[in-house]
Amino acid sequence: MAILKVARLGHPVLRQVAPPVRSETIREAETQRLIDDMIETMREYEGVGIAAPQVHVSKQIAVIEATDNRRYPDAPDIPLTVLINLEVTPIAPELEDDWEGCLSLIDFRGQTPRYQQVRAKALDRDGRPFEFVATGFHARVLQHERDHLLGKLFIDRMKSLETLSYLAEFSRHWKH
Numbered sequence: 001m002a003i004l005k006v007a008r009l010g011h012p013v014l015r016q017v018a019p020p021v022r023s024e025t026i027r028e029a030e031t032q033r034l035i036d037d038m039i040e041t042m043r044e045y046e047g048v049g050i051a052a053p054q055v056h057v058s059k060q061i062a063v064i065e066a067t068d069n070r071r072y073p074d075a076p077d078i079p080l081t082v083l084i085n086l087e088v089t090p091i092a093p094e095l096e097d098d099w100e101g102c103l104s105l106i107d108f109r110g111q112t113p114r115y116q117q118v119r120a121k122a123l124d125r126d127g128r129p130f131e132f133v134a135t136g137f138h139a140r141v142l143q144h145e146r147d148h149l150l151g152k153l154f155i156d157r158m159k160s161l162e163t164l165s166y167l168a169e170f171s172r173h174w175k176h
């Protein structure tokens with residue numbers, strides 16, 4: 001396994017729409033290695049998710065996980081989940097603002113509206129389809145990662161940039 005370099009805001013790969021993964025290539029060694037490296041990279045940088053475009057690979061693959069995360073100490077646990085060709089559909093129309101960050105905008109936090117409850121559909125790392133319903137922070141992480149596959153970042157979803165804060169200022173002035 002390897003820790004991969006993370007693309008930062010301004011790298012064009014973050015703005016590309018990633019093509020879906022062909023299901024017959026999911027079990028190939030190259031795809032499996034990429035998934036392992038994404039998990040390693042997410043854990044190394046204490047993300048709660050990472051998408052393939054963030055490691056300079058324009059493919060619809062994301063991984064998410066939250067357990068005692070130092071960057072998000074209040075986050076509920078999310079089991080390690082590999083999401084290939086992820087689709088996210090809101091179940092209810094209500095949006096809720098909460099603080100969001102991103103390994104590609106490592107020093108920033110901003111209040112970002114997201115759907116409170118969503119249905120996620122994806123293929124697992126063996127190519128098997130699965131789906132589940134997620135709420136709250138889990139739903140937020142799924143929408144954030146789905147956005148990466150569409151070339152979108154959380155700052156694009158903010159209603160206004162007034163709350164966009166450096167992490168140090170966020171901790172000093174905003175953290176509850």
Ligand code: NI
Binds near residue numbers: 148
């Ligand atoms: Ni991100």
